[in-house]
Amino acid sequence: MTQQPKDTRYNVLVVEDSPPMRKMIVFALSRVRELQVTEADDGVDALRKLAQQRYHLILTDINMPILDGLKLVKRLRADRTYKETPIIIITTEGAAEDRKRALDLGANAYITKPIQAPLVHKIVRQILGLSLT
Amino acid sequence: MDSNSTEFIAEAQEVIETFSRSLLELETQSRSGNLDPDLINGSFRAVHSLKGLAGLFGATSIGDLSHALENTLDSLRLGKLDVTREVLDVLFEAIELFGVLLMPKEGVGDPDADLDRFLGKLQALTRAAEQKVDNSESLEWIGEAILGVLTEYEEHRLRENLKAGRNLYRVHAAFDILAIDVGIETLKEKLKAHGEVITYLPSVDGSSDDSIELDILVGSDIDFQKMTEVVADQDVTVHRLAPPGKDGKARPPAVEDVHVPVSSSEQIPDQPEPEVVVEEPKESPRPSAREDAQPSETSLRSLSQTVRVDLRRLDVLMNLVGELGLVQANLGGVLDLLRELEQSGDVSRELQVQIRDMTRKLALLQQGILDVRMVPIGQVFDKLARVVRKVSRELDKEIRLMISGERTVLDKLIVEELSDPLMHMIRNCIDHGIEAPAERVSLGKQQVGRIELRAFPKGNRVVIEVEDDGRGMNWQKIRDAAVRRGVITADDAASISPQDALNLVFTPGFSTRDQASTVSGRGVGMDVVRHNIAKISGMIDVSTEVGRGTLFSITLPVTLAIIQALVIQSAGHTFCIPLNAVLESIMVESRDIGTVEGHEVITLRGKTLPLLHLSRLFELQPLSGHRPDPNRVYVVVVGLAQHRVGLVVDELLGQQDVVIKPLGTALRNVPGIAGATELGANRTVLLLDVGRLVDEGAHIYQTAETNSVTIGGALGG
Numbered sequence: 039m040t041q042q043p044k045d046t047r048y049n050v051l052v053v054e055d056s057p058p059m060r061k062m063i064v065f066a067l068s069r070v071r072e073l074q075v076t077e078a079d080d081g082v083d084a085l086r087k088l089a090q091q092r093y094h095l096i097l098t099d100i101n102m103p104i105l106d107g108l109k110l111v112k113r114l115r116a117d118r119t120y121k122e123t124p125i126i127i128i129t130t131e132g133a134a135e136d137r138k139r140a141l142d143l144g145a146n147a148y149i150t151k152p153i154q155a156p157l158v159h160k161i162v163r164q165i166l167g168l169s170l171t
Numbered sequence: 172m173d174s175n176s177t178e179f180i181a182e183a184q185e186v187i188e189t190f191s192r193s194l195l196e197l198e199t200q201s202r203s204g205n206l207d208p209d210l211i212n213g214s215f216r217a218v219h220s221l222k223g224l225a226g227l228f229g230a231t232s233i234g235d236l237s238h239a240l241e242n243t244l245d246s247l248r249l250g251k252l253d254v255t256r257e258v259l260d261v262l263f264e265a266i267e268l269f270g271v272l273l274m275p276k277e278g279v280g281d282p283d284a285d286l287d288r289f290l291g292k293l294q295a296l297t298r299a300a301e302q303k304v305d306n307s308e309s310l311e312w313i314g315e316a317i318l319g320v321l322t323e324y325e326e327h328r329l330r331e332n333l334k335a336g337r338n339l340y341r342v343h344a345a346f347d348i349l350a351i352d353v354g355i356e357t358l359k360e361k362l363k364a365h366g367e368v369i370t371y372l373p374s375v376d377g378s379s380d381d382s383i384e385l386d387i388l389v390g391s392d393i394d395f396q397k398m399t400e401v402v403a404d405q406d407v408t409v410h411r412l413a414p415p416g417k418d419g420k421a422r423p424p425a426v427e428d429v430h431v432p433v434s435s436s437e438q439i440p441d442q443p444e445p446e447v448v449v450e451e452p453k454e455s456p457r458p459s460a461r462e463d464a465q466p467s468e469t470s471l472r473s474l475s476q477t478v479r480v481d482l483r484r485l486d487v488l489m490n491l492v493g494e495l496g497l498v499q500a501n502l503g504g505v506l507d508l509l510r511e512l513e514q515s516g517d518v519s520r521e522l523q524v525q526i527r528d529m530t531r532k533l534a535l536l537q538q539g540i541l542d543v544r545m546v547p548i549g550q551v552f553d554k555l556a557r558v559v560r561k562v563s564r565e566l567d568k569e570i571r572l573m574i575s576g577e578r579t580v581l582d583k584l585i586v587e588e589l590s591d592p593l594m595h596m597i598r599n600c601i602d603h604g605i606e607a608p609a610e611r612v613s614l615g616k617q618q619v620g621r622i623e624l625r626a627f628p629k630g631n632r633v634v635i636e637v638e639d640d641g642r643g644m645n646w647q648k649i650r651d652a653a654v655r656r657g658v659i660t661a662d663d664a665a666s667i668s669p670q671d672a673l674n675l676v677f678t679p680g681f682s683t684r685d686q687a688s689t690v691s692g693r694g695v696g697m698d699v700v701r702h703n704i705a706k707i708s709g710m711i712d713v714s715t716e717v718g719r720g721t722l723f724s725i726t727l728p729v730t731l732a733i734i735q736a737l738v739i740q741s742a743g744h745t746f747c748i749p750l751n752a753v754l755e756s757i758m759v760e761s762r763d764i765g766t767v768e769g770h771e772v773i774t775l776r777g778k779t780l781p782l783l784h785l786s787r788l789f790e791l792q793p794l795s796g797h798r799p800d801p802n803r804v805y806v807v808v809v810g811l812a813q814h815r816v817g818l819v820v821d822e823l824l825g826q827q828d829v830v831i832k833p834l835g836t837a838l839r840n841v842p843g844i845a846g847a848t849e850l851g852a853n854r855t856v857l858l859l860d861v862g863r864l865v866d867e868g869a870h871i872y873q874t875a876e877t878n879s880v881t882i883g884g885a886l887g888g
């Protein structure tokens with residue numbers, strides 16, 4: 039695969055209200071060279087960042103204050119800019135119900151906490167259509 | 172311990188403290204029967220994120236405990252479980268257990284077994300008490316657009332609001348993208364004052380690049396008219412949602428709509444929001460709006476708004492600022508040189524202006540770094556509230572704890588060191604101070620004992636008081652016990668003053684009870700408390716009235732990192748004295764100095780003051796060219812509490828803020844020296860340990876006064 043020039047990198051937004059958890063996700067994503075990762079503190083911050091720049095992929099936690107992940111998915115699926123943008127939901131292992139609802143609302147995939155970096159790479163690469171190397 | 176687990180522990184502790192605070196508040200609310208659902212939900216969220224963290228760091232036992240608790244809290248917030256005393260007991264127990272699991276003590280107990288036992292108990296309780304919630308009523312009239320995105324909890328709250336007969340409103344608001352945090356917070360405060368915010372729904376239509384529109388679902392007792400008034404100063408539209416058939420109208424979901432125009436005629440429609448910040452500075456200064464809000468609402472957000480800094484890194488910064496101060500002093504020297512060289516004086520004047528500006532900003536920088544170290548004492552008070560709860564249960568006493576001044580700030584290091592001594596004092600209060608309920612009633616006192624915990628700033632120090640309304644302390648009994656235990660002699664006892672007798676409780680090994688109870692513990696007495704407080708340069712005083720209660724008062728410096736010092740010279744050597752220990756400086760004619768049994772003393776306002784020559788004490792060789800005035804000396808009167816000593820010095824050089832640095836091994840054990848600091852021109856200067864010097868003075872005083880009283884017992888060593 040050819041080297042991606044800098045300006046054709048994929049912009050990825052990570053929405054997670056727990057700083058250490060966010061750090062881990064960003065760290066896991068840092069292994070995928072083609073990504074330009076931005077962090078959002080919560081759903082509201084995500085909306086703000088989504089409006090300021092175009093993102094190609096969104097990873098979001100479900101359980102967040104004010105605007106939770108479900109409502110964020112719902113909002114993005116009805117948005118002109120983001121209705122097709124892939125969304126990956128980050129859930130805890132037991133939260134099957136949350137997961138199902140998020141997928142019903144239009145999320146594309148989910149990953150479970152604790153985060154396993156290789157799995158995150160694989161899913162992100164698959165979704166963005168990058169080669170799996 | 173690696174940095175990962177340090178980070179986990181710090182993060183987890185923060186979450187647990189938040190949880191604990193919410194529980195205490197919940198307990199208060201449960202007594203009044205007026206529960207804030209946000210509080211339970213906040214706890215649920217806190218524990219939920221703790222579970223996530225534990226998974227992240229591989230802390231299995233914390234994860235298991237969080238998981239189980241999360242389920243219980245979920246049942247609570249969904250109304251499947253009531254907030255009863257039993258439930259609260261178990262939740263409080265969980266907090267203690269978190270503490271044990273987080274920092275297991277080597278060889279003490281078996282945390283895993285504790286966890287298993289607790290999980291069993293939690294499960295049994297949950298299973299026995301859980302109840303079905305009636306969700307049969309159709310909510311179809313609200314519309315799928317809203318229902319489809321509600322979480323189970325939000326739906327439950329919606330139903331609860333409807334069951335309570337509240338009106339349901341959809342408040343539509345547009346927020347400027349940059350000011351949305353403040354905007355939401357302001358609106359939420361207004362709405363919460365009149366009802367419950369059930370959820371925030373993002374609105375799709377209308378949101379543009381620079382604004383975000385939200386629908387806020389609110390349950391409230393107030394009618395439509397009133398609701399529009401409540402939000403009249405916000406740019407929002409209020410809709411009332413009502414089921415068909417109610418209010419005689421069959422037009423679901425929106426029955427009444429009104430757009431509240433915020434003086435819209437004056438505003439440029441395209442950019443209405445930035446003004447919110449400007450118009451309402453009182454309500455929306457960003458950081459403080461958060462701090463002032465209830466902790467239960469903001470705790471999780473604050474996690475993402477704060478940076479955790481290792482205190483050692485702040486110390487490095489503090490030292491740098493200190494060194495910058497030295498550079499600045501050197502610049503002053505350069506300025507003087509320049510003045511001598513320069514004819515016109517233009518350059519030196521400009522340099523002087525710049526130096527002055529730098530001095531001011533350095534002071535601000537120093538203050539800024541100090542402020543970062545400051546944390547509210549409330550952190551400790553929360554822990555103490557749990558102790559009160561636990562110990563009063565163990566001892567079957569009823570205690571009302573009253574806390575004030577919990578926002579008083581102190582250096583983080585001091586706050587950390589305070590928690591053990593305060594915990595011990597509180598235990599003592601409950602164990603020895605407060606009488607059993609029956610005894611209280613028979614004495615005509617209120618059955619419920621009262622303990623007050625207060626913190627307040629006093630000058631540049633902070634005072635913390637622990638007061639109870641228990642039986643008080645009898646000084647004669649203390650005196651007699653001290654004689655029995657050989658702490659003082661019978662002769663000493665005969666002439667001891669009531670206050671000095673009281674102070675004997677701070678003497679090592681002292682306890683007025685023959686049988687130390689398990690609560691206060693044997694061997695750890697008030698002497699340890701005093702020692703720990705002295706370690707952070709604090710003083711403890713006690714006053715008491717038999718039958719009425721006891722007041723312990725702790726006076727502390729605000730910080731240990733930097734102090735104001737008096738710079739003095741003795742035999743050509745320079746020293747610093749902590750200014751807070753300096754009572755006054757006087758000039759004394761040599762002929763006024765008398766001797767009592769070979770020790771020099773002066774009479775100051777009718778009282779004998781022992782003198783200490785620093786040059787003799789430290790066996791200083793006078794530096795060459797040093798020639799003190801033989802006729803007069805300076806005496807710096809220093810003291811702690813009522814004990815004083817006069818330090819004889821040659822020169823008073825001035826006052827200065829100094830950053831204290833620890834001593835190297837060579838000087839660490841020299842009595843009378845507390846630390847070192849740097850003054851200008853790379854001069855290292857020693858800081859005097861006033862406590863030790865006063866002890867020294869007291870010793871002289873004792874031998875000098877024929878009719879001596881015991882002072883040593885009440886002094887710090």
